[in-house]
Amino acid sequence: MVQFHRNERAANLPARLSRSWMLLTATADEQRLEETLESEADSILIDLEDGTPEPQKDECREKVMHWLNNGVEAWVRINKFATEHWQKDVAELPKAKGLRGVMLAEVEDPNMVTRTAMMLPPGTPIIALIESAVGILNAPEIAKAPGVFRLAFGIGDFRKDTGIAADPMSLAYVRTQLVLASRAGELPGPIDGPSVGKHGSELFADCAITSNAGMTGKLTLDPAQVDTINLALAPSEEEIQWARDLLNKAEGDSIPKDGSYLPRLARAKKVSHLAKTYGLWRS
Numbered sequence: 001m002v003q004f005h006r007n008e009r010a011a012n013l014p015a016r017l018s019r020s021w022m023l024l025t026a027t028a029d030e031q032r033l034e035e036t037l038e039s040e041a042d043s044i045l046i047d048l049e050d051g052t053p054e055p056q057k058d059e060c061r062e063k064v065m066h067w068l069n070n071g072v073e074a075w076v077r078i079n080k081f082a083t084e085h086w087q088k089d090v091a092e093l094p095k096a097k098g099l100r101g102v103m104l105a106e107v108e109d110p111n112m113v114t115r116t117a118m119m120l121p122p123g124t125p126i127i128a129l130i131e132s133a134v135g136i137l138n139a140p141e142i143a144k145a146p147g148v149f150r151l152a153f154g155i156g157d158f159r160k161d162t163g164i165a166a167d168p169m170s171l172a173y174v175r176t177q178l179v180l181a182s183r184a185g186e187l188p189g190p191i192d193g194p195s196v197g198k199h200g201s202e203l204f205a206d207c208a209i210t211s212n213a214g215m216t217g218k219l220t221l222d223p224a225q226v227d228t229i230n231l232a233l234a235p236s237e238e239e240i241q242w243a244r245d246l247l248n249k250a251e252g253d254s255i256p257k258d259g260s261y262l263p264r265l266a267r268a269k270k271v272s273h274l275a276k277t278y279g280l281w282r283s
Contacts, residue, residue, distance in 0.1 A: 004072050015150075016188040017216075019234065020041045020042045020218060021042070023045045023220065024044060041223070042217075043100075045075045045076070045219075048061060050105070057079070065093075075100050075101045076099060077103040078093070102127070103126070105131070106157070108138060110142045126148055127150050128142050130142065133162050135158075136178070143181040150187055150217070151181060151190040153191065168209045189215050191215065191217035194218070195220075203225055207232030210233065240271060242271075247265075
């Protein structure tokens with residue numbers, strides 16, 4: 001039996017600040033699970049939905065329950081609301097000691113989240129994965145549903161549903177809708193969909209699109225993407241230096257107090273907090 005260990009930095013990071021969300025198929029073996037838990041991924045999502053073939057769902061659910069009751073702490077992506085496997089997921093997962101929260105697939109209506117929350121232990125956070133045109137149009141109501149913790153964007157299925165192209169301009173409206181719904185619902189920034197097969201500068205460019213849109217997290221299926229996502233969705237070196245300089249001047253009361261001062265000070269404090277949380281303030 002493998003002794004499971006979670007990356008200490010990531011384990012202590014509040015999920016509202018998680019940048020990289022690593023999807024791990026429930027068909028994975030214990031060695032792959034151990035490697036994922038020790039990675040720098042901010043949050044781990046064990047996937048009982050798309051990542052688990054239909055004939056293996058029951059067997060994999062039992063395996064995931066075993067993991068979560070023997071030292072593993074992780075999120076679980078569960079199956080679509082009201083399906084047979086959703087019913088089995090919400091019947092079994094309340095018995096899991098290490099469950100950190102769930103991601104609900106194919107959310108189109110706030111009732112889907114509310115009903116799911118009622119089946120789980122009180123206070124269990126739910127990420128609403130929005131993957132269709134109906135879900136986007138209902139995002140403001142979904143963001144306010146009891147139990148919703150963050151919104152996430154299922155790019156692949158959304159594009160299949162709508163026929164919209166993958167380029168940033170075509171998807172800009174959709175990302176903005178999720179950001180506005182999250183803000184109105186007083187949620188952390190939404191989680192963007194994965195950039196499949198991209199690495200290096202190409203992945204960094206995708207993360208810049210995510211960040212510029214106001215999204216603060218990103219799904220990934222590839223451990224090799226984690227470091228880039230974490231770096232790209234954290235304050236940059238330039239932002240950190242700017243925040244440090246402004247805060248130092250504020251302490252010495254040597255900065256002009258014009259109308260922009262308080263907003264800039266608030267931003268500097270936010271950058272400082274994030275940089276300290278991500279371990280970047282002294283780097």
